[in-house]
Amino acid sequence: MERDEARGRPRIGVVGLRRGLHLAEHCPRVGLEVVAACDLDPAARAQAAPSLPGAVVAERWQDLLDADLDGVILANDFDAHAEPAVAFLERGVHVLSETAACAGVEEGRCLIAAADASAATYSFAENFVFHPHVRLLRAAVDAGEIGRPVLVEADYLHGMAPEAVDALVGDPAHWRGRIAATAYCTHTLSPVLALTGARPLDVAAHTVDGDRPGSAAVLVVRLSTGALAVTRHGFLQGEPDSHWSWISARGTRGLAESVRAPGERSWSLRVRTEAWAAPGGEVRDEERVPPPLEVGGGTVQRADEGTVLVLERFRATVADGAPPAVGVRAAVAASLVGVLGAESLAKGSAPVPVPDFGADTGSEPGFDPDTDSAVG
Known part of the structure; x- marks a missing residue:
């Protein structure tokens, strides 16, 4: 649908009211108005309703298709985003989708086709x-401080007790019980692809613990730049304080990595240049x-900075026509690495090629909040 400028703030729907409620609560500070939401669980709907004054709270995402929306945030089950994304795109509603874009290659193709055909993004x-x-x-990579990245490593880890992990991944009623150990890789792969500007060529996957293969996985991904990415994700001890995330890039002239430390220091960056390469x-x-991030007249908590910046850019996309910060092809590529990682495991960790869907025209994974901020 073509947005009416007289409407004021973009009108947003939210699908899924667990993680979705967290996103919805940040929407007002970046200029988004949540007018509709849904969740299959009546308890989740009841809990969320007081936080969404004036919003219509329904049961199914299909109930939101005929709502008067400019955009929709999909925060439902990990493996169930592609179908509603396609449906809303076909209605001309802008889509912001979490965690996994698709659960298979054909689903990814359909999602890309829907995005290409839609007037929305x-x-x-x-x-x-x-x-x-x-x-x-x-910023360090873009400035050329470490040269060309040749080995990028990223972790997304939860340090849970083994019995808690087994209960979660063994629960068929929970999406964690439905997905492969390799699937939840976008929190590692997406930063790697944004950092390098690369696409994944192939993936070889390895289980970490042969006695508990569903608990954690390591993915070895060859990138189109010639670099190698090694990502670890799942349930391993040593959970990083920086929102479960650690990342490192070794370049031809130096190293840059997030600091392995507790508390506030875990959000910092270490940069090392050897004597031969230093001026x-x-x-x-x-x-x-x-530096602190200021949005909507207040300082954003460290763990929420990424979420607020994603929402801020989505507002700019819906209201001002800014390109998506991370577009559909980058989303599908990162998601399929996890899908095809499961195929690699079934083939004894042999490398499996990742389809080439091309690049997203106009996407800006290097979005700089200091220069491109949509909301002061």
Whole structure:
């Protein structure tokens, strides 16, 4: 649908009221008005209703298709985003979709086709691309401080007790019980792809614990730039304080990595240049602290910075025609690495090629909130 400027703030629907409620509560600070929401669970609807004054709260996402929406945020089950995304795009409603764009190659193709045919846009709600330590790392890479990245590593880890993990991944009623150990990889792959500007060529997957194969996985991904990515995700001890995220890039001239430390330091970046590559001929090893992020007249908590920046950019996309920060092809590529990682496991960890869907025209994974902020 073509947005009427007289409407004021973009009117947004939210699908899924667990993670979706967290997103909805941040919408007003970036200029988005939540007018409709849904969740299959009546308890989730009842709990969310007081936080969504004036919004219509329904049961199914189909109930939102005929609502007067400019955009919709999809935060429903991990493996169930593509169908509603296609449906809303066909109605001309802008889509912001979380975590996994698709659960298979054909589903990814259909999603890309729907986005290409729609007057609206598809944006990937990949907040890990915009976390403080990842933005610092991207700035160091863009400035050429470490040269060309050749080995990028990323973790997305939860340090849960084994019995709690087994209960979660073994529960067929929970989406965690339905997905492969490799599937939840977008919080590692999306930052890697944004950092390098690459696309994944192939993936070889490995289980970490042969006795508990569903608990964690390591993916080895060859990138189109020639670099290698190694990502670890799932349930392993040593959970990073930076919202479960750690990332490192070794380049041809140096190293930049998020700091392995507790508390606030975990959001900082370490940059090391060896003596041979440093201008003064001495080793440079320094730690950089991200500046506070101010949005909507207040300081954003570190763990929420990525989420707020994703929502801010979505508002700019819906209201001002800005390109998606992370578009549909990058979303499908990152998601399919996890899907095809499961195929690799079934083939004894042999590499499996990732389809090439091309690049998203106009997407800006390096969105700089200091220069491109949509809301003061």
